[in-house]
Amino acid sequence: MRLTDCHNIADFRLLARRRLPWPVFDYIDGAADDEITKRRNTAAYDDVDLVPDVLAGVETIDMSTTIMGKQSALPLLLSPTALQRIFHWQGERAVGRAAEKFGLWFGISSLSTVSIEEIGATISTPKLFQFYYHKDKGLNRSMVERCQAAKFDAIALTVDTIVAGKRERCLRSGFSSPPRLSPRSAISYAIKPQWALNWFLREKFSLPNLDTHVSEGTGQAISIADYFNKMLDPSMDWKAAQDIRDRWGGKFCLKGVMSVADARRAVEMGADAIMISNHGGRQLDGSRAPFDQLEEIVDAVGGRIEIINDGGVRRGTHVLKAMCTGATAASGGRLYLYALAAAGQAGVERALSILRDEIERGMKLMGVTSVDQLDRSRLRRRSWPE
Secondary structure (H helix, E strand, O other): OOHHHOOOHHHHHHHHHHHOOHHHHHHHHOOOOOOHHHHHHHHHHHHEEEOOOOOOOOOOOEOOEEEOOEEEOOOEEEOOOOOHHHHOOOHHHHHHHHHHHHOOEEEEEOOOOOOHHHHHHHOOOOEEEEEOOEOOHHHHHHHHHHHHHOOOOEEEEEOOOOOOOOOHHHHHHOOOEOOOOOOOOHHHHHOOHHHHHHHHHOOOOOOOOOOOOOHHHOOOOEOHHHHHHHHEOOOOOHHHHHHHHHHHOOEEEEEEEOOHHHHHHHHHHOOOEEEEOOHHHOOOOOOOOHHHHHHHHHHHHEOOEEEEEEOOOOOHHHHHHHHHHOOOEEEEOHHHHHHHHHHHHHHHHHHHHHHHHHHHHHHHHHOOOEHHHOOHHHEEEOOOOO
16 A cells, blocks of 8 residues: 555555554554544544535635634644654654645644754744643743744643543553563564664654653653653643643633533633544543534634634544534644654645545535635534434
8 A cells, every 4th residue: 555545534544554563553543441432533523414505606715714813724723743753753844844835733742752942943834832731830831931932823731631541552552652662562663664764763752842851851761641640730720721821921722622611711711712622532431522512612602712623533524514513623633643654744745635625625515615604504413402
C-alpha cells in the first residue's frame, strides 16, 4: 500500500498501521477501557442526515470562516496532539507546514516534540497552544510566558485530564515516551526498520516545552498515564482556569467541555471558545460523543462563545454536519496523525487535500455557497429525542 492508494482517513490508518511498530500505532489508535466512546465519536455523525438543495448556482463557493478572530480557509482546526516525532521524525514541523499551506489553525501540545519558540518562528498561520495544568506552578508560568513571546494566537486549557484514562492497549504494550523496548515489543520495533533507523539516527527525542522544569522533558521514559497522574494538578478548578486566562491575556479556550453547565460557566468566566471534546475517547469511556452534545450546548450558549466540535471527524461531511448544528468549526487529531505516521508532511497534505475536496464537494451538492448558509434546516435526525 502506497500513499497514492490513500483516498480517505481510514486508508491512512491502514498505512500507518503497516509502517509503525504496534505499540506506537496502538498509542495513536487506542482509547480508554472498552473504547466505546472513541467509536461513538465518529458513529454519532451517522445519526444525522444532510438534506440538499439543488439548482443553487454553486460554481463558486467560499469555505472560509473565522475562528477566534483569525481567518481559516476551512471550518477545520488541527487539534493539538502529543509526541508527534515518535510517530514520524518530521513531527509537528510537518503538521505545521501542512497547516500553513492549507491556511488552517494548528495546535501543539504541552507535550509537543518541537518547541513553542520554533513553531512560533516558522509557522505563519494561526497557532494554538494546548495547555496542561501542572503541579509545578513555575512550569505553568513558563509556558504562558513562552507562548506570549512566541506570539501564539490562543491557548486552550485542557480540562478533562484530572487523572489519566485507562488506556489498555498501552498497558499491554508498555508504551512510554520515549519508547522503550520490552521483550514483548522488541520484535515489533525490529521488523519496522525504516521507523527504527529514523528513531535512532535522527534528532534526539525531547519534550522541549517541559525540559526547563521537569526531567520528563529530557527524554526520561515515562508512560502517559504516569505522567498525567504524577505531573498534572488534580486540584485545578474554575479559579485556576481564570488565573491562566488572566495571565495569558489573549484568546482563551477551554478544551474538554461536555456539559451545558460547564459551557455556561465558560461564558461567565469570559472564555473566547470551548472545544466540546472527550479527548478522543481516551479519558472517560462511556461518555457521550461531542457531536451528540453539540446541539444542546449550541442552544444554551451559541452566539455568546465560539464552539468547536472536537473529535471523531473522518469525512468532510462530518465537518458540514457540525457546522449545520451550530459549531464555529470542527477539529480533530487522528484525522492527520494517521497521515503523519504514514508519510510525514506529504501524508498530512494529502489528508488535508482530501478533506478539503470533501468539504467543497459536499457544499456544492448541498446547494450552499458559503459556510454561513449551513444551518439546521439542512439536517434531519434519524430519531428525535422525546
